[in-house]
Amino acid sequence: MIQNRLFRIPALVATGALQTLAFAPFYLWPAALLSLVLILLLCSGREAKPLFRDGWFLGLGLFGSGASWVYVSISEYGMTAAPLAAIMTLLFAMGLALFPAIAFWCWGRLADGHAGRSLWLFPAVWVLMDWVRGWLLTGFPWLYAGTAQVDGPMAPWAPVLGVHGVTFVTAVTAALLVTAWHHYRNGPRWLPAGFVAAAILPWLLAPLLSLVAWTQPEGEPLSVAAVQGNISQHDKWDPDMLRNQIRTYRELTEPLWGRDLILWPETALPATQGQSAQVLDALESRAFETGTTLVTGLPWYGNSPHYAEPVFHNSLMTVGPGQGTYHKQRLVPFGEYVPLESLLRGTIEFLSLPMSVFRPGPENQPPLQVAGGARTHPAICYEIAYADFVAQQAVDTGFLMTVSNDAWFGRSLGPFQHHQIARMRALETGRELLRGTNNGITSIVDREGHIRIRAQHYERDVLKGEIQPMTGTTPFMATGSWPVITLAAVMIVFGRQRREKAKA
Incomplete structure (x- = not known):
């Protein structure tokens, strides 16, 4: 039945979509592990050509469900007719599905039909696929299985290994469990116990890691506030509504003066x-x-x-005591800039969204300084999804700060997933996070990734609280994802050598 396409294709799509349940707003973190187990049961030991097709259908299920929020941006705010917006969203998911398709083809080539080699190569293939997807063509660093563990028992590994490391350990767990199952059916009964023990070992060690304080408080807490204007995206760039928007933010801010820091969201002005x-x-x-x-x-x-000519940047600016202006470095394709602009600009209205002419800011920008001398290196919207980028920027700063305008995604999964990703960055860096958005989720997150306080979603609101600056460096901040990526690459090279020896 597994080989029957009438069963196999829907099963692969459903297995990919299952991972979406691991992320916000569902928070069912075991779904990611279960999905990886099912992938191995369906796909391990197969040849490269059918695995390309398997990976594509898995990706279609994952991105078609998990990234479905793209439809809202295209249809409602990109002024694109619903049928065309649905087609564009499907094409987006189909394009992203090529990442697991190509990765699975490589997996099949390396394993060469050997079930055992296929199982132990899987974690390396999966995490390298995620890593490449995170930077190729500006990257789509979204829907990583490790992100779901900010709400799971593997969370203490995040400051050590980062999100890719947590994904790797989750995939190793799945591979060991499936290996145990195969040996239970076909081999000595004592072997499965060993594989199960190895599978659960990192999960048992996680509580011990939670006892380690990688970072320590520095100085007094900052009194902070974040203003959530809840400005309709339809009004956002309407010149006739500019005065009302400014009045809204100034009125909401007036009772807050006297705090150390007040944060307005992305393009609040x-x-x-x-x-x-x-x-x-x-x-x-x-x-x-x-x-x-x-x-x-x-x-x-x-x-x-x-840049030779004057350009637009998507930026954050300090006003009053403090210092600095930050220009966003990681831009959203088709939202903040249009690839192949001379060919695509104007073909459909979605490709002419307001302020889609931004240029990336320079690298190595200095942190912002706020009242009291605290320093932070902000991340604007999409940038918070880049784990290594945020970890590098967090060095020599006391807390994280990010702003966004998730009104682009309406009442979809997008804002919730985006917030969960931001929480993972706080956990990886051992720093508290202040997040300001136009309509949610505005929040303060502690250094363990837990929400301390949040504003009302989809409402005009003000969040007030404290942020404790931290000092110190987590292991992940010191090394980034390179140890995990290097280990995965070594496993791939070793797997190739084993394949060549088997052929000789």
């Missing part, structure tokens, strides 16, 4: 620093008067390093 000069001057005067640093998102326009 939907006008450049030059166009907003009068507003920024008024805010700066109030900020210096009260000793408060205000950080706001806005589209920045001007001369920038590495």
Whole structure:
């Protein structure tokens, strides 16, 4: 029955979609492990050609369900007709599904039909597939199985191994469990117990790791606030609504002056620093008067390093006591810039979204400084999904700060998944996180990735609380994902050598 296409194709799609349940807002972290086990039961030991097809259908299930929120951006805010938006969303999922398809083809070539080799190569193939997907063509670092463990028992491994390391351990667990099952059916009965023991060992060690404090408090807590304006995306870039938007944020902010830090979300000011000069001057005067640093998102326009002409950046700017402007470095394709712009711009309305002409900011930008001398290196929207990028930026800073405008994704899975990803970054770096958004999820997250306080979703709200700056470095901050990626690469090379020896 497993080989019957009428059963196999739906089973593969469903197995891929099962992983979506591991992520927010479902939080069923065992679904990721179960999905990997089922993948191995369905696919291990098969040849490369059918595995390409298997991987594609798995990817279609995973990305078709887990990244379905793209439809909202294309249809509702990209002004694209529903049928065309559905087709574009499907094409997006089909394109992403090529990552597991190609990875599974390589898996089949390396294993060459050998079931045992197939099982122990799987974790390496899976994590390398995730890693490549995270940077190729700017990357889609979303829906990693390890992210689900921010709410699971493997969370203490995240500061040591990072999200790719947690994914790797989860895949190793699945491979060992399936190996135990095969030996239970076909081999000595004492062998399965050994494989099961090896499978559960890292899960048993996790509570011991949770006792290690990789980072320590530094100085006094900062009193902070994040303003959530809940501005409709349809009004966001309407010039006639600009005055009302500014009035909304200023009125919500007025009772908050006197705190160390007030955070406005991504492009809270939907006008450049030059166009907003009068507003920024008024805010700066109030900020210096009260000793408060205000950080706001806005589209920045001007001369920038590495560009001959003036450009737009998606930026954060400090106002009042403090220092710094940060330009976003990791841009969203088709949302903030259009690849092959000369060919695609204007073909459909979605490719002419407001402010889709941003350029990436320079590397090695200095941290922002806020009242009291605390330092933070912010991440704007999509950037928080890049684990190694955030870990590198967090060095020599006291806390994490990220802003977003998840109104682009409506009432879909997107905002919840995005928030869960941000929580994983706090866990990996051992730093508390202040997250400000236009309509949710605005929150303060502790260094263990737990939500301390959050604002009401899809409502105009203000979040008030404290952030404790931290000092110290987690192992993941020191090494990044390279130890895990190197181990996976060594396993691939070793697997290839074993295949060649078997053929000789």
